[in-house]
Amino acid sequence: MSLVLIAEDEEALLEIFAQVLEDMGHRTLRAQNGEEALLLARTTPPDLVVSDHMMPRRTGVELLRALRADPRLETIPFLLLSAARPGGLEEADAFLSKPVDLDTFEAAVQQVLRSRPVADPREVAMTAGDRTARSGGAAREEMLNWVAHEIKTPLSSARLNAQMLLRKQGERGSADEKKCSEAILRQLDRINVLITSILDATSLSEGKVALQREPGEFAAFLQEVVQDWRELQPRVDFTLTGAEQRVELSFDAERVRYILNNLLSNAVKYGGEARRVGVTLSLTPGLVIVQVRDWGVGIPASELPNIFDRFRRADGAGGHGHGLGLYIAAALARLHGGSLTAQSMLGEGSTFSLRLPRSSQGA
Known part of the structure; x- marks a missing residue:
């Protein structure tokens, strides 16, 4: 059993992540902003940090860098979650895009705890080269990342809850209940595809996509x-x-x-x-x-x-x-x-x- 620190400013997502981790047999600490998470980590060093990126008082990447700068905390594995693709995500041990799939999340937690792997290249975006100076384009990108976070965060919560419901129905639910849960998941996935496509289209039109050949x-x-x-x-x-x-x-x-x-x-x-x-x-x-x-x-x-x-x-x-x-x-x-x-x-x-x-x- 491991102690996992969860940093997530959306209470609904914080609760569902904690429930999933506790069902996996882990103990959890919960923080609703980056500063609170850092204080908890310094007080009771966890075995793993699971953190959203866009949070008040410290982003996920800022929390990661603060932990890496502390000799007592620098080796703690870090799983970063985000609706967007923030600069610095490659510094985390693993990265998952929101909305997070339940099985993928559980597998990532187990893998990071076991071996501190390099993040899966299919999940990690190319490091947006090259941190350009802030400009109108950078401000627009920041706005898009904010929009993605504000939409994908409740979407992620809804999807995880639907998957948890479907898992429980697999044990004792009726066929009609399962059918409704599966329909909910399909529609949530359609919303996610639309949001992702809008963000991808905008990034492509602004020349902000680099290939990994x-x-x-x-x-x-x-x-x-x-x-x-x-x-x-x-x-x-x-x-x-x-x-x-x-x-x-x-x-x-x-x-x-x-x-x-x-x-x-x-x-x-x-x-x-x-x-x-x-x-x-x-x-x-x-x-x-x-x-x-x-x-x-x-x-x-x-x-x-x-x-x-x-x-x-x-x-x-x-x-x-x-x-x-x-x-x-x-x-x-x-x-x-x-x-x-x-x-x-x-x-x-x-x-x-x-x-x-x-x-x-x-x-």
Whole structure:
């Protein structure tokens, strides 16, 4: 059993985090601001600190740095939580984005307590290079981070409570109760996707996203993405051709995964009754090309030039969306030095083509 200090200014979230940790067998100390958390840590050194970032009287990162500056407290593991991606998050032992998934939170606590790991690169954002001088852009970013915190904090609380409810219903709840809880989780996840997309779109439009390129075998990566969709949508026939050969490429895997997931999601959503999606990988001397095709309703010619604009969705396409997915996907493709284009005919379906440069240098 470990002693865990929780720093969170939202009382509802503080309570649910404490409940989860105590259910895991740990004792908890609770603080509602950074200064109170620091005082508690100095009085009764904990085995782990779990802290929100945006708090009064000290942010989470400021609390972390104060602990690291104290010889008695500098080795205490630190799990940072935030709706935004604050500068300095890489200094924590691990970082989780709000809203926090219950199983992910429990696993992170166990892992940090066990080994003080480096944070999962899929959770840790790129260190926004480079702490630029405060300006109008920096003030806007601060405002967006505040908005994200104010929306995602109650969202995180609601989602954790829904997951706790669903877990208890798994033991003794009725099928109808479980169905309602699952519906609540789906709608909360839709809200989270919308908020995240708005923040991502704003960061991209302001040039504040940097890629984390790593060399990798792209064909195997593409096979993995398609296989994930086969498991997610077993009633849809996903075909993949051209992925037999090795394709070495330097790319940001999570950003390219976002692009592909968006294209595959749209292909399923707008594929009509065909229930099939074709993915093709091909090479030219300078490019890797991934094409995603559906045989659905297609996009009107008048709408095709605008589908990569923010908040634009093709008229009459059906489905649900916020009109940001293709905008973000196209911007991420350009950030790689590539492009994202579309061809479509009404009644015959659509083909989206992602082109990535084979050299390690992006534009």
